[in-house]
Amino acid sequence: MIFNQLNPNTDIVAGRTNRIDSGFWPNGETFSSQSAFVDNFYALTQSSVTPSPSYGSSIYDIRRTMYYVDVFPDATSAANNDPYFSVSYGNYDCEASGSGTFNLDTASILAFAPKSVYTQYQNLLLGEGQSGLFQFASGSALNPTMITPRDIFVINFSSYKMKDKIDEGVFEITLSGSLGSITLRDDSPFLSQASSVYNLVQGSINDATTTLPAYQGIGLLYPDDGVAIFNANVVNQLIGLSSVSGSTAPNGFVCPANYYTGSIVGIAIPGQASGSLIPTTWNHAVFAWVIENAEATMKVRKSEYVPSLNYFIRAMNRDFNYSNNPTYVYNGSDGVHPAGLIYNQDFISNPTTYVTTVGLYNDTNELVAVAKLSRPALKTFDNELLIKVRLDF
Amino acid sequence: MSYCDNSTITVDAILTTKGRQLLAQNGNLNITSFALADDEIDYTLYQPNHPNGSAFYDIAIRNTPVFEPVSDETQVMKYKLVSLNQGVTSIPVINIAQDKISVPSTYTGTISISPSTNPAYNLTLGYTAILGNKNVGVLIVDQANSVNSVSSTIPTFAGDVNTTSAQVVVGQTFRFIPNSSLGQTTSTTLTIIGNESGGSLSIEVTVTVPTTSA
Numbered sequence: 068m069i070f071n072q073l074n075p076n077t078d079i080v081a082g083r084t085n086r087i088d089s090g091f092w093p094n095g096e097t098f099s100s101q102s103a104f105v106d107n108f109y110a111l112t113q114s115s116v117t118p119s120p121s122y123g124s125s126i127y128d129i130r131r132t133m134y135y136v137d138v139f140p141d142a143t144s145a146a147n148n149d150p151y152f153s154v155s156y157g158n159y160d161c162e163a164s165g166s167g168t169f170n171l172d173t174a175s176i177l178a179f180a181p182k183s184v185y186t187q188y189q190n191l192l193l194g195e196g197q198s199g200l201f202q203f204a205s206g207s208a209l210n211p212t213m214i215t216p217r218d219i220f221v222i223n224f225s226s227y228k229m230k231d232k233i234d235e236g237v238f239e240i241t242l243s244g245s246l247g248s249i250t251l252r253d254d255s256p257f258l259s260q261a262s263s264v265y266n267l268v269q270g271s272i273n274d275a276t277t278t279l280p281a282y283q284g285i286g287l288l289y290p291d292d293g294v295a296i297f298n299a300n301v302v303n304q305l306i307g308l309s310s311v312s313g314s315t316a317p318n319g320f321v322c323p324a325n326y327y328t329g330s331i332v333g334i335a336i337p338g339q340a341s342g343s344l345i346p347t348t349w350n351h352a353v354f355a356w357v358i359e360n361a362e363a364t365m366k367v368r369k370s371e372y373v374p375s376l377n378y379f380i381r382a383m384n385r386d387f388n389y390s391n392n393p394t395y396v397y398n399g400s401d402g403v404h405p406a407g408l409i410y411n412q413d414f415i416s417n418p419t420t421y422v423t424t425v426g427l428y429n430d431t432n433e434l435v436a437v438a439k440l441s442r443p444a445l446k447t448f449d450n451e452l453l454i455k456v457r458l459d460f
Numbered sequence: 461m462s463y464c465d466n467s468t469i470t471v472d473a474i475l476t477t478k479g480r481q482l483l484a485q486n487g488n489l490n491i492t493s494f495a496l497a498d499d500e501i502d503y504t505l506y507q508p509n510h511p512n513g514s515a516f517y518d519i520a521i522r523n524t525p526v527f528e529p530v531s532d533e534t535q536v537m538k539y540k541l542v543s544l545n546q547g548v549t550s551i552p553v554i555n556i557a558q559d560k561i562s563v564p565s566t567y568t569g570t571i572s573i574s575p576s577t578n579p580a581y582n583l584t585l586g587y588t589a590i591l592g593n594k595n596v597g598v599l600i601v602d603q604a605n606s607v608n609s610v611s612s613t614i615p616t617f618a619g620d621v622n623t624t625s626a627q628v629v630v631g632q633t634f635r636f637i638p639n640s641s642l643g644q645t646t647s648t649t650l651t652i653i654g655n656e657s658g659g660s661l662s663i664e665v666t667v668t669v670p671t672t673s674a
Contacts, residue, residue, distance in 0.1 A: 419518070425497075435534075
């Protein structure tokens with residue numbers, strides 16, 4: 068017989084889930100040089116001199132660079148259009164969108180990009196009971212106060228790349244502006260309880276300290292969503308985003324603008340005063356630039372939860388000791404030995420086979436899964452094989 | 461501290477194309493049985509006269525590198541291991557009366573295909589018959605068995621059979637009817653596989669189209 072039945076009570080183990088951790092970056096690396104990062108802001112705008120992130124051939128051809136830019140770990144990924152994360156800018160108060168020099172945005176399009184972005188992340192990440200503003204811990208680690216800035220930078224990791232989650236505790240990013248650099252990590256290693264959101268604090272994951280640094284209201288990490296939220300004003304204060312326009316990052320990219328939260332006169336939304344904050348649509352490109360401007364490595368690890376079925380293949384001593392392999396028998400062509408006669412006398416006295424492949428079949432004998440052993444496994448009447456076949460989904 | 465228990469071999473499986481199709485259709489695989497195979501092994505490399513002794517008889521076989529699994533279910537599990545009583549000297553061999561089938565497309569007689577196995581085998585699950593090109597004719601199951609009579613897939617290796625152009629039937633005996641409307645003489649392969657022994661037999665099938673004189 069070539070088929071053996073599996074006993075569902077003893078041979079099949081269902082409901083197992085394995086967590087698989089690996090680096091987030093190409094080739095499973097945990098580290099990636101930020102100065103090698105490439106974004107597609109200029110690629111999708113007209114030129115590095117006069118980019119138009121808001122529109123394409125007409126004002127109705129709204130570009131996604133109005134909302135976010137993709138960031139690639141290297142030129143190869145950029146050439147393959149294989150982004151690893153996106154950078155956005157959101158503003159709670161923004162009622163219109165567009166730079167001060169691109170008044171078509173405010174006059175005609177009214178796409179409200181920063182407001183749209185803020186609301187997207189508000190809906191995604193904040194609970195109904197919360198105020199509607201992201202809250203960042205500030206001050207003493209023991210007794211922090213919560214601050215609620217009204218504009219944010221966002222890093223949104225590619226779902227395809229991050230699988231099920233970004234690992235808290237293995238996240239580090241450096242931001243570099245006109246005033247200097249800061250390296251940030253999440254505070255999960257200092258906490259005793261797991262959470263769905265962690266505050267970002269200054270420090271490296273390689274630091275040996277066990278003392279939680281003071282909070283500065285810098286940012287939040289949502290590991291399960293693969294999103295990091297940064298307090299734009301605090302980042303501006305710490306590293307300087309207001310005087311970076313025209314600066315060149317190590318990768319050669321020129322910062323297209325300064326961080327800007329000025330107002331545009333003439334926009335009146337019913338029920339609200341005119342002259343609301345109209346942040347530039349280029350703020351997200353400024354934040355992408357300060358990431359690329361850092362001569363450091365960004366450290367990110369991801370996790371994947373893989374449900375699996377385990378099948379215990381039991382080849383008992385009396386089973387599978389003969390083979391249909393054509394080299395196992397004579398084929399009858401020599402006119403002396405009949406077809407099917409076992410070729411090797413040793414295999415007649417001591418039947419022996421070498422297992423290389425396990426096939427799993429359904430009740431109509433259709434081959435639905437196959438597994439290969441790393442090397443041939445001896446099978447005789449004197450031994451038994453127990454092979455655990457794991458089928459991941 | 462102790463050493464790792466290496467009595468269990470752990471391997472990862474992949475779904476075959478058929479498995480993915482069934483999973484998408486039915487939501488489950490309903491795996492009920494398994495089989496073992498030794499596709500990569502060349503048993504003629506067993507060296508009972510190895511100068512270093514019996515521990516080295518199978519050194520060439522044990523060091524044979526093994527391929528990674530492929531998802532094409534027709535290209536894996538070609539040579540299955542079979543459970544037989546100790547002491548047998550032959551592996552069950554499948555026989556049929558014909559060493560080839562060559563008939564005109566207009567043939568209306570009965571071409572019976574009655575596989576047998578020596579020593580006796582495949583009595584319960586019967587045989588899988590695979591006609592490589594179903595344009596040449598049709599296989600009909602004359603005597604079904606208790607398991608099933610039609611298979612929607614090629615369950616075992618059948619050479620480089622194109623799954624979409626082949627006809628696969630399961631039973632104890634079969635009948636071949638040539639395609640009377642065939643446009644040109646065509647040859648293909650008929651493969652008979654023992655569903656219990658795993659052994660197989662292939663013969664050539666040619667359906668000729670008579671030439672018409674002007």
